[in-house]
Amino acid sequence: MTTVETRGPALAGSTPALSRVIGILQRYALPIAILLAVALFGSLRPDAFLTWRNATAVLTLAAPMLVAALGLTVVLAMGEIDLSLGSAIGLGGALAVCAMSFFGTPWPVAIVLGLAAGAAAGLLTGAMVVRLGANSLIITLGMASVLTGVEFLMTDQRTIYTGIAQGYIALGQSEVLGLNLQVWIAGLIAICVHALLWHTEWGRGMYAAGENPEAAILAGLPVSALRIAGFVIAGLGAAIAGILLTAQTASAFSNAGQAFLLPAYAAAFLGSTASSDGRFTAFGTVLAVFFIGIVQTGLTMVQLSTGAISLVQGALLIGAVLLSRLGRKERR
Amino acid sequence: MTALLEVRGLGKSYPGTVALHPTSLWFNAGEITGIMGKNGAGKSTLIRLIAGAESPSVGCIMVDGRPVRFSKTSDAAAAGVAVVHQELSDLPRATVAENVLLGDLPRRAGQFIDGARRDALARAALDRVGLATDPRSRLADLSVADRRLVMIARALRKDARILILDEPTASLNEPEIARLHDLLRVLRGEGRAILYITHRMQEVDMLCDRVVVLRDGHLVADGPIDTCRGERLISIIAGQSLAQKSSVSAAAPLGARLTLENLDPFATGEPFELAVRRGEVLGLTGLAGAGRTELFEQIMGLGRSTVTLRETDERIELRSPRAAVAAGVSIVPEDRRGLGIIAPFDLAGNITAASMRRSRLFRGVPLLSRRIDHRRGGEMIARLGIRAIGPSAGIGSLSGGNQQKAIIARSLTVGSRLLLLDEPTHGVDVDAKAEIYGLVRKAAADGVAVILVSSDLPELERLADRVVVLANGRPVAELTGPDIAEKTMLRHASA
Numbered sequence: 001m002t003t004v005e006t007r008g009p010a011l012a013g014s015t016p017a018l019s020r021v022i023g024i025l026q027r028y029a030l031p032i033a034i035l036l037a038v039a040l041f042g043s044l045r046p047d048a049f050l051t052w053r054n055a056t057a058v059l060t061l062a063a064p065m066l067v068a069a070l071g072l073t074v075v076l077a078m079g080e081i082d083l084s085l086g087s088a089i090g091l092g093g094a095l096a097v098c099a100m101s102f103f104g105t106p107w108p109v110a111i112v113l114g115l116a117a118g119a120a121a122g123l124l125t126g127a128m129v130v131r132l133g134a135n136s137l138i139i140t141l142g143m144a145s146v147l148t149g150v151e152f153l154m155t156d157q158r159t160i161y162t163g164i165a166q167g168y169i170a171l172g173q174s175e176v177l178g179l180n181l182q183v184w185i186a187g188l189i190a191i192c193v194h195a196l197l198w199h200t201e202w203g204r205g206m207y208a209a210g211e212n213p214e215a216a217i218l219a220g221l222p223v224s225a226l227r228i229a230g231f232v233i234a235g236l237g238a239a240i241a242g243i244l245l246t247a248q249t250a251s252a253f254s255n256a257g258q259a260f261l262l263p264a265y266a267a268a269f270l271g272s273t274a275s276s277d278g279r280f281t282a283f284g285t286v287l288a289v290f291f292i293g294i295v296q297t298g299l300t301m302v303q304l305s306t307g308a309i310s311l312v313q314g315a316l317l318i319g320a321v322l323l324s325r326l327g328r329k330e331r332r
Numbered sequence: 333m334t335a336l337l338e339v340r341g342l343g344k345s346y347p348g349t350v351a352l353h354p355t356s357l358w359f360n361a362g363e364i365t366g367i368m369g370k371n372g373a374g375k376s377t378l379i380r381l382i383a384g385a386e387s388p389s390v391g392c393i394m395v396d397g398r399p400v401r402f403s404k405t406s407d408a409a410a411a412g413v414a415v416v417h418q419e420l421s422d423l424p425r426a427t428v429a430e431n432v433l434l435g436d437l438p439r440r441a442g443q444f445i446d447g448a449r450r451d452a453l454a455r456a457a458l459d460r461v462g463l464a465t466d467p468r469s470r471l472a473d474l475s476v477a478d479r480r481l482v483m484i485a486r487a488l489r490k491d492a493r494i495l496i497l498d499e500p501t502a503s504l505n506e507p508e509i510a511r512l513h514d515l516l517r518v519l520r521g522e523g524r525a526i527l528y529i530t531h532r533m534q535e536v537d538m539l540c541d542r543v544v545v546l547r548d549g550h551l552v553a554d555g556p557i558d559t560c561r562g563e564r565l566i567s568i569i570a571g572q573s574l575a576q577k578s579s580v581s582a583a584a585p586l587g588a589r590l591t592l593e594n595l596d597p598f599a600t601g602e603p604f605e606l607a608v609r610r611g612e613v614l615g616l617t618g619l620a621g622a623g624r625t626e627l628f629e630q631i632m633g634l635g636r637s638t639v640t641l642r643e644t645d646e647r648i649e650l651r652s653p654r655a656a657v658a659a660g661v662s663i664v665p666e667d668r669r670g671l672g673i674i675a676p677f678d679l680a681g682n683i684t685a686a687s688m689r690r691s692r693l694f695r696g697v698p699l700l701s702r703r704i705d706h707r708r709g710g711e712m713i714a715r716l717g718i719r720a721i722g723p724s725a726g727i728g729s730l731s732g733g734n735q736q737k738a739i740i741a742r743s744l745t746v747g748s749r750l751l752l753l754d755e756p757t758h759g760v761d762v763d764a765k766a767e768i769y770g771l772v773r774k775a776a777a778d779g780v781a782v783i784l785v786s787s788d789l790p791e792l793e794r795l796a797d798r799v800v801v802l803a804n805g806r807p808v809a810e811l812t813g814p815d816i817a818e819k820t821m822l823r824h825a826s827a
Contacts, residue, residue, distance in 0.1 A: 201688040201698040208674045208685065215674050218632060218665055219686040219742065220657025279676050 029323040030274045030287045033316070037291065041298030048301055056179055062293035063182035064089075064241040064248070068260050069267040069285050070193045071237020075136075076268050077197060077280040078230045079210035083140040084125065085238050085264055087147035089257025092118045092239025093246035094151045094160070101163035110168065115239045121147055122235025126228030136231075148255060161251035172247030182244050189240065194282035196233075206230055207279070266317055267292055273321055291320065334397040336361045336525045337382070337413075337494050342391035344377050351377040354391055355551045357544060359494065359525040364516060366540035366557070367529045368569055370789065374549040375529050379496055382527075383415045384408030395494075414492030416483045418499040422471055429454035429467035432486050457485040461515055477508035484515070495519065496527040501535060502621045513539050531619050532826045537561055547571045563819075570789070570818035586611045590750055590781050593640040597626035598805035603637070606800065606807070608750070608781045613772060615796030615816070616785045618825050623805030624785045625666060628752050632656045632663050641750070657686055660749030664739050664756055666785075672739040673727050680709025680723035682738050687745040712741040716771055733764020740771055744780075751775055753784045757791060769795055789818040801825050 025032065041049045048054060068089055075082045096114035099105040105113070125143050129136045174181050197203035208216035209223045216223050241260065246252045270291065271284030295316055299309040335358035343354035352374040359365055369375050380386045382393065384402030392399050395411050402408040422431050429450050430437070438449040454467035461481045471479060480500055487495055497516075501509045516526055516539065528540060536543055536557065543560050545553035545568050553560055553568045560568065587610030596603040608614040616624055631639050633652040641648045641659060648659045656662075665672050674682055684691050684705055691708060693701040709723040718737045720730055727735060736756060743751055753772065757765045772795060776782050786792050792799055799816050801809040801824040809824040 195699075199700050199702075201692075201700060204677065204681065204685070204688060204700070207676045211676050212674050215665070215672055216685075217634075217653050218663055219674075220654045220662075220746075221685070222654060277676060 025323055026325070027276060029320055030270065030284070030291060033320045033323065034287065034291050034294065037294050037298060037316070041294070041301065044298075045301050049298060054297065054301075056183075058290075058293045058297050059183045060180040060248070061297070062289050063180070063186040064244040065260060065263060065267065065293070066186045066286065066289045067189050067237050067244065068241035069264040069271075069289055070189055070282055071234040071241075072264050073268050073271070073280045073282060073285045074193065074197065074206065074230050074237075075234045076272075077210050078206045078227055079213075080129065080136040080227065080230065081140060082125070082231065082234045083137065083261070084121065084143035084147055085140075085234065086257040086259070086261030087144040087151070088118050088121050088235050088238035089242040089245065089260050090255055091121070091147045091151045091242065091257075093242030093256060094155050094252045096168070096243050097160050097164055097246050097252035098154050100165050100168065101160050104163065107165035107168040110165070111243055114243050115236060118235040118237075118239025118242070119232050120235070122232040123228065125235070126231030129231065130224045130227045148258075152254070155252065155254060157254045159251055159253040164246075164250055168247055169250045170247075172244060172250070182248065185240075185244065189237070190282055190286050193233075197282055202226060202229065263292060270317060270320055273323075273325075292317075335359060335394075336396065338394040338397070339378075339382065340392050340394065342378070342381055342388050342393065344381060344386065345389045350549055352381070352546075353549045353551075355546075356391075357551070357554065359527060361493070361523045361525055362520055363542060364520050364526040364528055364540045366536035366543040367527055367546070368531070368536065368543060368565070369546035370569060370787075372548075372788070373546040373569075375546055376498070377549075378546065379415065379498060379527070379529065382408065382494075383413055383496065409490060409492075412491065412493040413496065414487030414490060414494070415496040415498065416480060416487060416500060418502055422479060422483060424470075424472035426471060427468050428458070428465055428471055428474070428482055431471050431482055432457045432467070432489060434486065436489070453489075454485075457489045458482075460488055461485045462511070475508075477504045477512070480504075480512070481515070488519075492524070494525045494527070496529070498529045499531070500528070501530065501532065502619070509535070533562070533565060534826070536565070545569055566819050566822050570822060587779050587781075588643055591642040592631060593642060594637060595627060595630060595639055596637055596805070597623040597630050597635065599636045600805065602806075604806060606783075608783055610749075610779045610781045611776050612797050613776050613782045613784055613795055615792040615799035616783060616802060617787060617789065617792055617799060617821055618802035619787075622802040622825070624802055625754060626805065627802070628663060628665075628754055628783075628785065631661065631750075631752060643749070657746055660746060661752070662686060662743035662746045662748050662750075663752040664736070664743050664754060666754035666758065673735055675728055677727060678709075678723065679713065679718070679720050679725045679727055679730065679738060680706045682727045683709045683712050683741045684745060686742050690745075708745070712745060716741050716744075717767060731760075731764070733760035733768070736760055736764070736768060737771065740768070740775075744775060748775070748780045751780050751782045753782065755786055755788075756784070757786075757788065765791075789821050792816060792821065793818060 068085060072082060072085055092114040095117045096110040099110040099113050100107060121143060125140055128134050128139050172182055176184055197206065205216060205221040205223065205226045208219070208221055209226055213223060238257070242257060245256060267288040268280055268285050271288035272278050272280045274284035274287055275281050295313055299312055304312065337359040339355060339357050341354040341356055342352070343350070344352045355378070367375050367378070381388050384405045384407050387403060393402065394400065400411050402411070423434070432454045433450060438446040438453060440446040451467045458465060458467065461484050463478060463481045463485065465474060465478060471482065474482065500512060504512065516528070520526055530536060540557050542555065543553065543557050543565065544551065547569065552571070589607055589609045591605055591607045593605050594603045595606060616627070618624055626635070629635055631650060633650045633656050639650045641650055641661065650656045650659060650661060674685055677685065688700060691700050691705040693699045706723040713720065713723060716737050718734050718741065720734060727738065730738065740756065756772070757768050760768065772782055772784065784792070784796060793816055796816060799811045799821060800807045801811070801821060803825065811820060
């Protein structure tokens with residue numbers, strides 16, 4: 001009787017050296033992209049781009065975006081989606097400003113009100129998604145409209161710039177140790193989110209719930225509570241971003257948060273390419289926000305038209321993601 | 333006469349294992365052939381090769397005496413082979429007509445569906461299988477039996493001359509089975525070759541002209557049904573079991589009795605009880621669909637009604653997986669990739685996932701210490717002999733057997749009172765199997781009550797102190813001592 005020969009899996013047809021280079025490119029796509037961007041804009045406008053002033057300006061501009069994107073990272077790590085992020089940013093900032101402007105509320109209380117609004121919105125979303133089993137995509141799409149509606153009812157769609165306390169404005173405009181206070185706040189939040197996701201039981205449970213909900217439930221993890229907590233964190237992050245934003249401009253203008261929604265997603269997804277298994281991490285999101293901020297500032301400095309900036313920005317984003325996908329396919 | 337379908341020296345191997353040794357078989361027109369064998373005997377592999385779902389490693393397939401090569405399922409379909417799978421592979425939200433005519437909907441004026449012709453064609457196809465359902469009704473509203481008939485109608489519409497049915501009577505009741513068999517006899521009369529895969533002796537006896545038995549990837553019997561039935565057939569299927577029970581079963585003294593009350597996996601309203609003692613390995617077996625997995629889900633608090641765990645004076649309601657884990661009940665789920673491993677965590681993280689509390693940096697603060705986590709993971713890696721580069725190894729880089737050991741380690745870290753194992757050696761190699769048997773025995777010796785679900789009967793022979801056979805979500809037999817034998821278990825399960 002003949003025996004059946006055993007064959008190993010077919011080998012992909014590439015040399016080890018090439019696949020190692022591809023591996024490095026894929027693994028470090030984001031840091032490489034940041035270096036390339038700095039080198040590119042630095043060589044185009046060395047006098048303006050490669051300055052401490054510009055570096056701090058990039059960081060300051062990126063701070064509110066970073067906070068919002070970090071909250072979103074938590075939701076994405078759990079395998080959920082939050083489209084109400086932009087509206088929660090707008091509502092959080094507008095509520096704090098309105099409280100001061102209309103009622104003369106002391107600024108710390110106004111901040112607490114703004115944070116509470118963001119957290120409450122997250123809690124409501126989380127409860128609907130988790131307890132009633134609704135799809136987070138459509139629920140948060142509805143919540144986006146609801147929250148924007150609340151903001152507009154409050155502000156009448158006017159820009160509010162009177163009656164804002166100096167202490168509040170100082171949040172966005174004072175410097176500590178050579179950096180804007182917002183940068184320190186955003187950095188602190190980044191550390192907190194990193195610690196939450198990597199070093200706590202909750203974070204482990206969140207990743208587990210996103211990766212393999214059945215396994216997480218069977219292992220006895222409190223998956224429902226964690227999911228709700230994730231949405232609350234995203235709501236809080238959005239509210240903080242809204243407060244930082246209004247403090248930076250010393251005003252609350254209508255629907256200010258919407259412009260942050262898609263860049264926040266871009267940052268989180270781009271950041272997920274920084275981990276070897278495509279996981280959403282705080283660290284990756286920080287890198288991605290830097291990258292997007294650097295490109296935005298650089299493109300403005302080389303005085304491209306708005307259309308060209310938009311085009312190049314999109315192309316760079318796609319390019320960075322594709323770079324990280326290099327070599328993934330042949331591994332399948 | 334040339335056979336309608338012939339396989340000549342057909343074999344399939346995967347890296348490391350041979351799923352089907354070279355096998356030669358003939359299937360004639362106007363004949364129903366029963367294909368039998370235990371799980372993993374090679375039945376599914378044979379079917380997948382004939383259906384073009386996989387390419388053979390050696391050998392060839394001939395239809396009408398001409399060699400054919402099926403590189404995809406549509407090649408096989410074009411040659412007249414149709415498979416009705418055990419899991420319903422249909423579109424539940426579409427209409428019956430759309431399912432019958434899938435991929436072949438009548439059109440008019442370009443791409444528009446011709447509704448009238450669609451319904452007429454579907455009606456004709458449904459009449460052939462004796463189904464009076466409205467072609468416009470939604471498939472999901474039909475019973476499982478009717479859905480299978482719809483699948484057969486689809487196969488007949490494509491004029492399948494070779495019809496393969498994989499466990500077609502799973503979850504069907506007696507009248508439904510009789511109706512299906514009548515239909516198959518009619519189709520036999522039309523000169524089709526029918527391959528009928530089943531675990532149930534009785535059906536083969538009633539329906540088939542011939543029976544083919546596979547065991548461990550080898551063809552072990554092929555002959556007219558008259559020469560091969562009853563006890564003789566059971567012996568052929570079971571084979572000689574080489575494993576000696578004494579090799580792993582330790583005569584550890586049994587501890588306290590745990591009773592699980594209010595078990596009712598199919599929510600019939602007639603609950604039953606199971607008792608298992610600490611130090612005992614209770615085996616659970618039954619055919620596919622007998623409710624083994626559902627029973628475990630109910631014990632873990634995921635069923636429609638709550639199970640109560642009783643040990644001496646203590647009564648615990650297992651309301652949720654959290655409550656179950658807190659009570660020291662843990663599960664090693666069947667589908668390791670789907671339900672067990674958590675890919676983003678490293679090996680240590682997977683082991684401690686159900687007991688993270690004990691990796692805390694400070695008491696009462698949910699901050700994890702990586703150091704403690706890795707130390708605890710490392711202890712289990714050493715204790716269970718998990719082969720990996722260390723606690724920080726990616727779980728995905730481990731072999732199937734070692735992943736399974738990691739999931740067992742996770743369960744054991746919960747400080748288990750009751751350990752539920754669902755097909756723990758499914759898809760792991762022989763050596764890892766032996767090690768897992770050792771682990772299960774050791775856990776029992778440490779005072780854990782173990783319930784082991786397995787359709788691998790030799791495994792139960794080797795490992796279980798007592799076996800309960802399930803059918804339709806209820807225990808139908810309890811076997812101890814020498815009664816824990818493949819033949820006896822098969823007889824009860826397939827009765």
